[in-house]
Amino acid sequence: MGYENRIWCGTIGAKYVNQKVELFGWVNRVRDMGGILFVDLRDRSGIIQLVVDQKKVSNFDDLAGLSNEDVIRVVGVVRQRPRDKINTRLPTGEYEVDVERIDILSKSDPLPFAINEEDYKEISTDESLRLRYRFLDLRRPRMFRNLYFRHKFIKKIRDFLDENGFIEVETPILSKPTPEGARDFLVPSRLQPGKFYALPQSPQLYKQILMVSGIDRYFQIAKCLRDEDLRADRQPEFTQLDLEMSFIDQEDIFNLIENLLKEVLLSTMGIELQTPFPRISYKIAMEEYLSDKPDLRFPYPIKRFDTQKVPINNENLRGEVYYLFIPFILNRKEIDNLYNKGYKFLYLIREGENYKGTLLKYIQVEKMNELVENREVYTVLLTFDQPRDKLDEIKRILIDRKVLLPACSFYFLWVKDFPLFKLEEDGKISSEHHPFTNVHPEDKDYLYELYNEFRLSVNFSDIVPKLLNIKSLAYDLVLNGVEVGSGSIRITDPELQKMIFHIIGLTDEEANSKFGFLLNSFRYGVPPHGGIALGLDRIISILLMTNSIRDVIAFPKTQSGSCLLTNSPSEVDRNQLLELGINTVPLAQ
RNA sequence: GGGGACGUAGUUCAGCCCGGUCAGAACGUUGGCCUGUCACGCCAAAGGUCGCGGGUUCAAAUCCCGUCGUCCCCGCCA
Numbered sequence: 001m002g003y004e005n006r007i008w009c010g011t012i013g014a015k016y017v018n019q020k021v022e023l024f025g026w027v028n029r030v031r032d033m034g035g036i037l038f039v040d041l042r043d044r045s046g047i048i049q050l051v052v053d054q055k056k057v058s059n060f061d062d063l064a065g066l067s068n069e070d071v072i073r074v075v076g077v078v079r080q081r082p083r084d085k086i087n088t089r090l091p092t093g094e095y096e097v098d099v100e101r102i103d104i105l106s107k108s109d110p111l112p113f114a115i116n117e118e119d120y121k122e123i124s125t126d127e128s129l130r131l132r133y134r135f136l137d138l139r140r141p142r143m144f145r146n147l148y149f150r151h152k153f154i155k156k157i158r159d160f161l162d163e164n165g166f167i168e169v170e171t172p173i174l175s176k177p178t179p180e181g182a183r184d185f186l187v188p189s190r191l192q193p194g195k196f197y198a199l200p201q202s203p204q205l206y207k208q209i210l211m212v213s214g215i216d217r218y219f220q221i222a223k224c225l226r227d228e229d230l231r232a233d234r235q236p237e238f239t240q241l242d243l244e245m246s247f248i249d250q251e252d253i254f255n256l257i258e259n260l261l262k263e264v265l266l267s268t269m270g271i272e273l274q275t276p277f278p279r280i281s282y283k284i285a286m287e288e289y290l291s292d293k294p295d296l297r298f299p300y301p302i303k304r305f306d307t308q309k310v311p312i313n314n315e316n317l318r319g320e321v322y323y324l325f326i327p328f329i330l331n332r333k334e335i336d337n338l339y340n341k342g343y344k345f346l347y348l349i350r351e352g353e354n355y356k357g358t359l360l361k362y363i364q365v366e367k368m369n370e371l372v373e374n375r376e377v378y379t380v381l382l383t384f385d386q387p388r389d390k391l392d393e394i395k396r397i398l399i400d401r402k403v404l405l406p407a408c409s410f411y412f413l414w415v416k417d418f419p420l421f422k423l424e425e426d427g428k429i430s431s432e433h434h435p436f437t438n439v440h441p442e443d444k445d446y447l448y449e450l451y452n453e454f455r456l457s458v459n460f461s462d463i464v465p466k467l468l469n470i471k472s473l474a475y476d477l478v479l480n481g482v483e484v485g486s487g488s489i490r491i492t493d494p495e496l497q498k499m500i501f502h503i504i505g506l507t508d509e510e511a512n513s514k515f516g517f518l519l520n521s522f523r524y525g526v527p528p529h530g531g532i533a534l535g536l537d538r539i540i541s542i543l544l545m546t547n548s549i550r551d552v553i554a555f556p557k558t559q560s561g562s563c564l565l566t567n568s569p570s571e572v573d574r575n576q577l578l579e580l581g582i583n584t585v586p587l588a589q
Numbered sequence: 590g591g592g593g594a595c596g597u598a599g600u601u602c603a604g605c606c607c608g609g610u611c612a613g614a615a616c617g618u619u620g621g622c623c624u625g626u627c628a629c630g631c632c633a634a635a636g637g638u639c640g641c642g643g644g645u646u647c648a649a650a651u652c653c654c655g656u657c658g659u660c661c662c663c664g665c666c667a
Binding site for chain 2: 029031032033034035036037038040049051053054055067068081082084085087089090093110111112113114116117118124125126127128129131178180181182183201202204226227228229231232234422430431432433434435437486548558559560562564
């Protein structure tokens with residue numbers, strides 16, 4: 001049919017004027033004027049107006065029932081529109097196709113919801129309906145744009161990594177359960193009844209083995225599967241850019257990812273990122289921003305308020321005093337909104353020589369001005385006698401309401417020196433990142449010291465808080481306050497590895513049965529290595545400013561893990577279970 | 590496991606607070622008219638067990654309880 005002659009609707013331009021063309025696509029809208037029809041024809045590239053004149057089209061009568069989403073073939077001549085008939089809202093609005101013939105290739109039933117809404121508007125259709133008819137939803141130009149951007153983004157990543165000596169290696173989907181981390185999806189083995197594969201939470205162990213294999217620079221656009229609850233930015237299966245390098249240190253990883261994102265964002269969006277990205281330590285992040293993934297688009301941390309420097313004459317003042325500095329004027333509406341939400345705070349607004357706000361009568365403005373480095377225009381929000389995170393909540397709300405931030409910007413940030421361990425609710429120690437994360441060189445000797453105490457179990461409860469202070473070579477990449485990547489330099493020293501397993505409560509036997517294959521490989525010459533994984537769904541979703549990652553995934557699951565298109569998960573035939581030696585039992589309530 | 594929001598015509602919503610002209614609008618659909626529209630316009634029509642189940646009441650879309658579904662969040666996600 002049209003493989004060679006066909007052209008895309010959205011590409012019609014000056015060079016086709018007065019030429020005969022063949023078009024295929026879906027009917028986006030019909031405007032029936034009686035003896036003339038205007039049809040908006042849509043394919044993935046865009047929309048072009050067809051002019052169907054009763055006098056010129058032989059099968060005009062057949063077209064009376066032409067309806068939205070019918071699939072048609074069109075032969076006609078491209079015309080420049082009369083000057084007063086140009087549609088400036090359409091990229092192809094200067095042109096139209098003077099139709100000679102239309103064939104209806106496929107009729108469409110009336111639609112369950114409108115898909116030809118104005119593209120700049122929010123999609124108003126209920127999401128469950130969109131997911132049930134995902135094939136229709138994806139016809140929306142916006143959804144196609146999301147998928148297309150995702151494709152380009154990932155292609156550029158592949159190009160960049162290829163040019164930088166990386167090779168993409170596929171790792172198994174049928175894998176082995178992992179003892180810690182997220183809940184595994186299990187797959188029963190038919191050939192070995194009673195045994196199970198697990199779907200990979202990430203290719204972590206495989207990629208480290210590939211380093212032992214001398215691959216040196218590995219990457220994979222990898223599906224990862226975790227059986228945990230869903231969120232707007234979490235799906236049970238998601239896609240990571242997973243990579244690992246040998247003979248490198250932390251800074252090499254940072255540089256690589258910075259260069260990669262710089263190049264990919266430039267070529268896909270025309271955005272010029274400033275590199276290097278800021279690096280802050282986990283400790284500073286937590287102290288200054290109360291978060292291990294601060295949003296530095298608004299770079300002013302909440303600080304303790306020094307009542308020595310700026311006295312406050314309020315008899316109710318007690319407890320810890322904190323303040324948030326904002327380098328512009330927060331309007332009345334936003335302040336009322338916060339009060340309406342039940343937050344308690346005082347505020348001061350300076351606009352040149354004008355001061356106002358609930359804080360004004362309690363302080364000397366000169367002292368306050370000194371505190372904020374004599375800014376001419378500012379707002380200060382101040383809380384006392386309540387935890388500091390109340391003020392952080394307020395800041396979060398202002399950020400979410402886009403009061404504090406430029407409308408469109410992307411702020412990447414490295415958070416490094418994560419703790420090596422964390423404390424579980426049950427009092428056990430576990431790895432903050434994963435058990436193969438290397439200790440920070442600064443804390444290595446200290447770790448050995450502590451381990452000796454730990455082994456002797458002199459005073460366990462005394463050692464735990466010390467262990468929690470040990471830093472690691474783990475790092476996160478943060479974009480606009482969202483964790484979009486995570487990685488570490490790995491352990492290659494068997495002694496150290498043993499020590500870590502011991503501290504997190506894994507015996508040699510357990511460690512061997514879970515990770516023996518990895519540890520064994522390390523006995524045959526393991527290069528120093530490290531890597532990172534980037535959550536591509538999240539990054540793309542943030543870049544495209546969609547409400548959830550579902551809008552950048554072709555066939556996502558609902559919050560309860562259903563695919564409304566295919567109705568999965570579903571019950572299976574009893575014989576299928578029998579063959580696997582599986583019986584279902586009612587779950588305990 | 591927990592907290593919150595939503596569920597009314599094919600779609601998006603109003604009605605719910607205060608039970609009784611509350612079965613409504615717009616878009617879509619169907620039929621008719623129209624040769625320069627582009628959210629075309631005009632005329633007409635069809636279309637709803639108010640998610641489902643139970644309760645209160647003379648009477649329930651409306652109040653109460655349960656349940657299902659979707660969304661947001663906490664827990665969880667090394």
